[in-house]
Amino acid sequence: MEITKQNYHSVKDLTTVSHDNLIKLFLSLPKGKSLSLLRKFDKPFLEQLLNSAPEHIKTQWSLALKYKAGSVGELMQPAPLILNEKMTVGEAIESVREIPKKILFTYGMVVNDSNELTGVLVFRDVLYHQKEELIKDICFKKPSSFKADDDVLSTFNKTAGNQIPEYPVVDNENKLLGTLRGSHVADAYALEVSALSGVLVGVSKEEALDTSWTSCVKLRGPWLLLNLVTAFVAGAVVGIFQDTIDQIVLLAMFLPVLAGQSGNTGAQALAVLIREMTSGDIGPMVKNQLIKESILGVVHGFAVGIICAVVMYVIATGQNNPHAVVLSAIILFSMTASCVVSGVMGAVVPVTLKKFGADPAAGSSIILTTGTDVVSMGVMLFLANKFILGN
Missing domain, CATH: 3.10.580.10 (CBS-domain)
Structure with missing residues (x-):
């Protein structure tokens, strides 16, 4: 069977494919993708493959492989004239x-x-x-x-x-x-x-529709495990305030609401930053973006918080809860604070990761999700514990 750009993902070991087929395959792929695959071969096999390629292709690939991935040198070719x-x-x-x-x-x-x-x-x-x-x-x-x-x-x-x-x-x-x-x-x-x-959600750049399920497990598994660890961090916050939830069961209803809204706010900010970082250097714009995300967090958080506060008041009053007004105020404040923090985190996290040499896209989503969950649920439960239970 001939290996093409439509089915090469299903091949576990490309070194078993004939040199002529591999060369034809790599020439059909975007140059950056071809070079990414070439870098994975061990040196002896790579030398054999290059020697089997037409002379001008061998020269192009040999030159490109001298430079780091993602650089102009990698995509460069010898000047023909x-x-x-x-x-x-x-x-x-x-x-x-x-x-x-x-x-x-x-x-x-x-x-x-x-x-x-x-x-x-x-x-x-x-x-x-x-x-x-x-x-x-x-x-x-x-x-x-x-x-x-x-x-x-x-x-x-x-x-x-x-x-x-x-x-x-x-x-x-x-x-x-x-x-x-x-x-x-x-x-x-x-x-x-x-x-x-x-x-952003832990799917490798190498994965495609025809990637085998075993390869997908290897590519996705580590990220899912890391996400599990961070999820326990958010769970620990809820555990700390378990007594508060037991005494004010109504709070449990609003935990996913807070986490969902603040998480979406952070994801929006993150998407904007990642897109701009892909397009170029945003260093001078970061400060202004932080201010803007803070303002957006206050506006959106307060608007959504008002709705949640009204819902909380109606439900609490229906249950004859004497703390209906306080609970409504707590929800309003918690939603506003959560949206502000999540928006700022969405802007700060990718920039910080890039500064330390990490892929801003790969790690941002997990850090953002954990941070927004901890802040949103933690603020609400802390305020309820402080102003209603008096602890």
Whole structure:
């Protein structure tokens, strides 16, 4: 059976697949995904596979694997056409004819004798100049370029909307290293964004519809266990105030209401931050976002809290509870405080995780859920214990 991009997830060991089939498979996948799979092979097998690939593909993959995942260097390919700025138009045309037709490129990269990038040659311009003219006189100077260590997602923000098919990639001394296809950047960005919704709830970027159930267990299991541990933390808060709940049973009805509302408030803030962090650096905007989330928490929390307070009052009065007004006030305050805290946490947690080098998407949801549950239930039960039971 031929392994394709539709069914390769079902193969437990890709090293059992023929080299020709693997090469065909990797060429059909987004480049970032292909390189992610290539990095998983041990060195001997990887060398054999690369040696089986066409020479230009081998060169591309070997170059890309030298750089870290998610960098421009990973998606970079060797420049197919490098032209010295002292060459003539006629010599440039002859250089183009020497390149195999199957190699895709858009521009000629123009360099000086030190291999420093000085421009790019747009081939339309060649048609309007004499063969004796020098490349340095007709090329487009100071083109947009990227460093090999640049982050791909940040690069996408710079390239989005430019409609430029190919960019030169240089080192810190402006020496040409290779080229970057705009389509590869777009593919990498789309792959990263599509994976975010799953990462937030503990689903690996590697999992797809045709991933085997055994692989899914391995990928999801650790996150579920971690979530279980944090759930016990929230459960412990309820346990501490068990006597309060036993004496005021009505409070139990509002525990899931508080947890649900505050959790959703935090999730909204988290979604905004993760989306913006994917699009670029948000450092200067964090302070303003915290203030905004605090205001939103007060507004939304108070609005929802009023409704909950009315419901609490009606139910408590119907049960002839002498503390109906106090219970309503506690619900109102607890809902407002919970929404403020959860909104702020939704903004702070991903930024903090990123600062310490962790994936802000992968860990934020679990931390946020635990924090909002502890605060929402803890505040309500504490206030009830303090102002009704007098403990």
